[in-house]
Amino acid sequence: MIIKKEKLNSAFSMVDNAISKGYFPGAQVAVGRKNGVLRTDSLGSRCLYPNKLPMTKDTVFDLASLTKVVATNTLFMLFMEKGLISVYDKVDYYLKDFKGKYKESITIFNLLTHTAGFVPFKALYKLCRNYEDAVKYICGVELEYEPETKCIYSDFSFILLGYILEKIGGSRLDVLCDKYIFRPLEMHNTGYNPKGDNIAATEMDAESGKPFIGVCHDENGRFFDGISGHAGLFSNVSDLCKFADMLINKGRNFISPLGFAAMTRNHTASLGEDRGYGWCVKGDRNSSGGDIISIGSFGHTGFTGTSMWIDVENDIYTILLTNRVHPTRENNNIIRFRRLFGNSVLSSLAND
Structure with a gap:
């Protein structure tokens, strides 16, 4: 399929319009295919208070839960393929x-697919002394x-x-x-606890x-001093395009074809959500990637307002x-x- 540029431009205009409506102060946006980036843009402001500062192409974002898939899940896949760890x-x-009820049966697969039985969240920063203590707390917590x-x-x-x-x-x-991950993929602006001041403000x-x-x-x-498997990673759109390029090309000499297939397979379709290893997978349910994204597409979101979706089929x-x-986090627009933007981007695809 080809891309209709006027429709793709319309999708990017939606982002500018959302900024003017106050949905978010600013954004970096990219759309790409197997052969490279189609279009990228930086819009709005990286900070509003105490000073209004412009978004640039180099601004770095707090990825929040995109950390789970860009960092932790990818590292797991690489270690698994090195023979250092198994899904089971x-x-x-x-x-x-x-230790505890059912704990002896829980595998790495359950961690990857969010089927281990844990509560969604607890304020470990209020309950524990430090990172090590928090891990011990989770190890001992009763399952839901x-x-x-x-x-x-x-x-x-x-x-x-x-x-x-x-x-x-x-x-x-x-x-x-x-x-x-980051050095091999030349993601030079990606990491934990970033330096510099060209960083998008959060709450x-x-x-x-x-x-x-x-x-x-x-x-x-x-x-946890800004370093964790669930959150803490920072990056920008140019680096994430490099990461997405690897994914849209089915792992391209970084994750093996069989590993990629297992990672992006829907393992939880019968359990009320659609999950691969780490990633959300598009099934028959609502998806942040849009209403018309292909079944089997995969992606993830971050609480701070970040997201990435990969549609290999299209x-x-x-x-x-x-x-x-x-x-403030109270802005949930x-x-x-995300769905509206995804639909607009996907509708730019047309038959040759």
């Missing part, structure tokens, strides 16, 4: 404190449901998975991901009265990075807008 390893093989009977998204799964990968790799996630800090800039927005991630990907939590 028991979690208690790596974490001796992982029997594993593999439901699929309920939980940060706990990827906090534990990140910790396990750190044990295997012998370093913190920031070091491991830089070594195995206003109640204590300082200033926005978080370059500091992990997620409270638990911030408590050879197209979309990246939408916004700072929608600036100045991004949820509907």
Whole structure:
């Protein structure tokens, strides 16, 4: 299929219009195919308070839960293909404190697919002393449901998975991901705890009265010194285009064809959600990637207003990075807008 440029331009105009309506202060947007980026743009403001600052093509964003798939899940896939870990390893093989009802049956697969039985969220920064203590807390916490009977998204799964990968790799996630993912893919603007000031602002800090800039927005991630398997990664649209280019080309000499197929398969269709390894997969349910994206397409979102979707069948990907939590997380217009934007981009595809 070909791209109708006027329709694609219309999709990008939607982002500008959303900024004018106050859906988010600014955005970086990209649409690409197997042979490269079709169009990218930087719009609006990276910060509104205390000073209004423009968005640029180099502005770095707090990716929030895109961390799970760009960093942690990718590192898992690489370690699995090196023979260092298996999807069906028991979690208690790596974490001796992982004990309690049903815990002996929980595998890495359950962490990857959010079927382990964990609660969606708890304020570990209020309950624990530090990162190590938080991992012990999660290991001992009572499960909400029997594993593999439901699929309920939980940060706990990827906090534990990140910790396990750190044990295997012998370093913190920031070091491991830089070594195995970001440097090989030439993602030079991607990492934890970024330096510099060209960083999109997130929520206003109640204590300082200033926005978080370059500091992990997620409270638990911030408590872990900004480095975690569930949140804390920063990047920009140009780097994520490099990552998406690898994915739209089915792993292209980075993840094996069979590994890519397993990662993007819908493993939880009967459990109320559609999940691959880490990624959301388009099934017959509502998708942040849009209403007309292909079945089997995969993507993920981040709480701060970030998202990425890959439609291999139609050879197209979309990246939408916004700072929608600036100045407050109460602005939820991004949820509907993602679908509208995805539909508009996908409708630019036409038969030759």
